[in-house]
Amino acid sequence: MRTAMVAAVVAALLVPGTAQAAPLALEDLGTLPGDLRSTSVDVNDSGSVAGNSYGTGTSQHAVRWDRFEQIKKLADLGFDSGATAINRDYVVAGYAITASGQTQAVKWGSSGQLTQLTVPGATSSIAYDINDSGTVAGAATINGVTQAVLWASWGESTILGEGSARHVTTSNTVIGTSGNDVVRWNASGVRTVLDAGVFLGANQLGEATGTVGGNGVLWLRNGKTQLGAAARPFDINDNGAAVGELSSQATRWDVSTGSVETLAPAPSRAAEVNNSWVVAGTVGTSAARWDMGGTQTVLPSLPGAARHSVTALSEVGHVSGVATFADGTYRAVAWR
Numbered sequence: 001m002r003t004a005m006v007a008a009v010v011a012a013l014l015v016p017g018t019a020q021a022a023p024l025a026l027e028d029l030g031t032l033p034g035d036l037r038s039t040s041v042d043v044n045d046s047g048s049v050a051g052n053s054y055g056t057g058t059s060q061h062a063v064r065w066d067r068f069e070q071i072k073k074l075a076d077l078g079f080d081s082g083a084t085a086i087n088r089d090y091v092v093a094g095y096a097i098t099a100s101g102q103t104q105a106v107k108w109g110s111s112g113q114l115t116q117l118t119v120p121g122a123t124s125s126i127a128y129d130i131n132d133s134g135t136v137a138g139a140a141t142i143n144g145v146t147q148a149v150l151w152a153s154w155g156e157s158t159i160l161g162e163g164s165a166r167h168v169t170t171s172n173t174v175i176g177t178s179g180n181d182v183v184r185w186n187a188s189g190v191r192t193v194l195d196a197g198v199f200l201g202a203n204q205l206g207e208a209t210g211t212v213g214g215n216g217v218l219w220l221r222n223g224k225t226q227l228g229a230a231a232r233p234f235d236i237n238d239n240g241a242a243v244g245e246l247s248s249q250a251t252r253w254d255v256s257t258g259s260v261e262t263l264a265p266a267p268s269r270a271a272e273v274n275n276s277w278v279v280a281g282t283v284g285t286s287a288a289r290w291d292m293g294g295t296q297t298v299l300p301s302l303p304g305a306a307r308h309s310v311t312a313l314s315e316v317g318h319v320s321g322v323a324t325f326a327d328g329t330y331r332a333v334a335w336r
Contacts, residue, residue: 023297024289024299024300024317024318024319024335024336025300025335025336026299026300026301026302026333026334026335027333027334027335027336028302028323028331028333029049029051029065029071029331029332029333029334030071030331030332031053031054031071031331032053032055032061032063032071032073034055035053035054035055035059035061036054036055036056036329037053037054037329037330037331038051038052038053038054038063038330038331038332039051039052039054039311039322039330039332040065040311040312040320040321040322040332040333040334041083041084041085041311041312041320042083042084042085042086042311042312042320043086043311043312043313043314043318043319043320043334043336044086044087044088044090044314044318045088045314045315045316045318046066046067046088046090047066047067047314047318047334047336048064048065048066048067048086048090049064049065049086049320049332049334050062050063050064050083050084050085050086050092050094051063051064051065051083051320051332052082052083053071053073058080059080060080060081060082061073061074061076061080061081062074062076062081062082062083062092062094062096062108063083064083064086064090064092064108064112065332065334066090067336072112073112074092074094074108074112074114075108075112075113075114076096076097076114077096077097077098077099077104077114077116078099079096079097079098079099079101080096080097081094081095081096081097081106082094082095083108084126084127084128084129085127085128085129085130086130087130087131087132087134088132089110089132089134090109090110091107091108091109091110091130091134092107092108092130093105093106093107093127093128093129093130093136093138094106094107094108094126094127095125095126095127096114096116102123102124103124103125103126104116104117104124104125105117105119105125105126105127105136105138105140105149105151106127107127107130107134107136107151115155117136117138117151117155117157118155118157119140119142119147119149119157119159120157121142121143122140122141122142122147123141123142124140124141125138125139125140125141125149126138126139126140127151128164128165128166128167129165129166129167129168130168131168131169131170131172132170133153133170133172134152134153135150135151135152135153135168135172136150136151136168137149137150137151137165137166137167137168137174137176138151138164138165139163139164139165139176140157140159142159145162146162146163146164147159147160147161147162147163148160148161148162148163148164148165148174148176148178148185149165150165150168150172150174150185158189160174160176160185160189160191161178161185161189161191162178162179163176163177163178163179163181163183164176164177164178165185166199166202167201167202167208169202169203169204169205169206170204171187171204171206172187173185173186173187173206175199175202175206175208176199177199178191178193180196180197181193181194181195181196181197182194182195182196182197182198182199182208182210182219184206184208184219186206194208194219194224195210195212195217195219195224196212197210197211197212197213197217198210198211198212200232200233200234200235200244201233201234201235201236202236203235203236203237203238204238205221205238206221207219207220207221207236208236209233209234209235209236209242209244210233211231211232214229215227215228215229215231216228216229216230216231216232216233216244216246217233218233218236218242218253218255220255225255225258227242227246227253228246230246230247230248231244231245231246231251232244232245232246233253234269234270234271234272235270235271235272235273236255236273237273237274237275237277238275239275239277240254240255240256241253241254241255241273241277242255242273243270243271243272243273243279243281244269244270244271245268245269245270246260246262247266248266248267248268248269249262249263249264249265249266249268250262250263250264250268250269250270250279250281250282250283250288250290251263251270252270252273252277252279252290252294261294263279263281263290263294263296264283264288264290264296267283267284268281268282268283268284268288269281269282270290271309271310271311271313272310272312272313272319273313274313274314274315274317275315276292276315276317277291277292278290278291278292278313278317279313280310280313280319281310282307282308282309282310283296283298285301285306285307285308286298286299286301286307286308287299287301287308287309287310287319287321287335289317289319289335299319299335300335301323302323302331302333304325305323305324305325306324306325306326307323307324308321308322308323308324308333309321309322309324318334318335318336319334319335319336320332320333320334320335321333321334321335
């Protein structure tokens, strides 16, 4: 669900629920003291947001914003760090930069303590996702080759094979990439090549969304569904809904019936969907949310911001995002 945002953060350095019916209030999450910019990457059902605060140059620090509390800087190794995901227990996954300038996969506990996720023989590593049991998915470089890795909650690492593990389900099924292929590893580590394509999103059933040759694709448990040209499916839930954009219009696909629902005219995008079929995305320069019936609610805008984007949606309806200003600065925001 966070693939695009996580990829952007890295590039800079190298449970079913009920939808929340009450109006969502906008919160400017701010930055660490002295920093200039911030981004959110994920939000859990308690409304805690994981993200990053940026200083001058390329300086950045992993942070967590808990509801009704101030921004919390997560521990590091004396250098930069980055957050990529958060689970229900407030555990954040990501990376920290070492003294040698390499990325080291880490996780931060609920109180912010750092645990290094090691892989024998690895010269660098990164954690991309964490499930609610504390299992972490990521990648490590060993002898110059990137290997997909799964870390158990107690820290033991399992090398899945060449590639990068980007999403881990509650049952430890992993979705990721290997070369130009989108791949799935089951809980026993058996790899299945889904297609040569681009991975965009995944659900807790081990199903994935992406593109192949410019055409939108859903890789389901029972096979592949083609969505056609100009389709970019960004997310899929566990209950038969996929969302994205079709011809630059926010779109929701019913996986079971094959029906296609246009949620808003262009330019718009449906970025996230939860198991209640609630969708979060953008319409023009504003963030928006759609309920199961397709009714649109434009979310409050941050005063002075030129545009807004959505980075995550929780099962109870919390939304995290980023507000960008005309001068190019940006700040993490939440609607919760």
